[in-house]
Amino acid sequence: METSDELEKIKELENRLDGWETEEDDAGFKSQQTYRRYLEARDWNVEAAEKILKATIDWRRETKPQHVVCTYCHAKPGYHAMRHVGFDRHDRPVLYSNFAQCHTQHNVVEDAIQHMIYLTENATRAMPAHVYQFVWVMDFTGMKVTSCNPRLARAVEQITSNHYPERLGACVCVNHGPLFHAFWKAVKHFIPPTTVRKVHMERHHEKIEVLFSELFPDELKHWLYEEIRLNKLHPLPKQQKEFWTTTHTGHDTRGCKSYVEKYLNNLQLDEHKSKCNTYLPHPNILDDIIEMKKQ
């Protein structure tokens, strides 16, 4: 709940943004929640928040992130493995990524940004009214030297800080080794301290269990444990490699049961064609569902 001082600042920011319009199909972007996020990101300094928010509106008019698709995943299934898999205890979307399942270890700025924008825009569409952040579980299994690209990390950080401030609620890192620690040392200095504080890097099994139990409902927690365990296997089982497919039984690599039931089994594809505010899952999960419906 905002204090009266905060509410005043939200109102003031709203007034300053008067006449600064978004595209017609992106009208929902200018909301009380957006003003709040930008103010929070700038320590409630209205002028500073106005500056970055105006820059984001210009960027949104130019880039049209609400329509961005990941052409890399559509062209090569499994190009990126990062996907929405469920919700945490505060109803925040939970995204899971790992290196073992990715088709590529040689990301360039463009592909990583396309995928990240697509996921963030869609995670936002799945947020209930009181939620404005997501949680990211980063599994470092399969990370290679080629995945460590500080230039890429910086480009992604710039987009997220400038155009998606305060979207990240928490980042939970698992299976991180010396390679990641060296990489983290190289990139940490350009990541805002507020973001660094959201990164959890527990190493001990018991501490990870405590953190997972605090953050995730049992169903998602068990799904994550199983997914993380399976992605450590050598060779990687076919169903883990093709995590977007629907044809297997047992552990569903696409996400936990309640997520699959609500968001994948009930995907409204006709709506998706006519509106751009319909929630869409990982590009390959989407393609697989479209393919299945044709049969």
Ligand SMILES: [Zn+2]
């Ligand atoms: Zn992708």
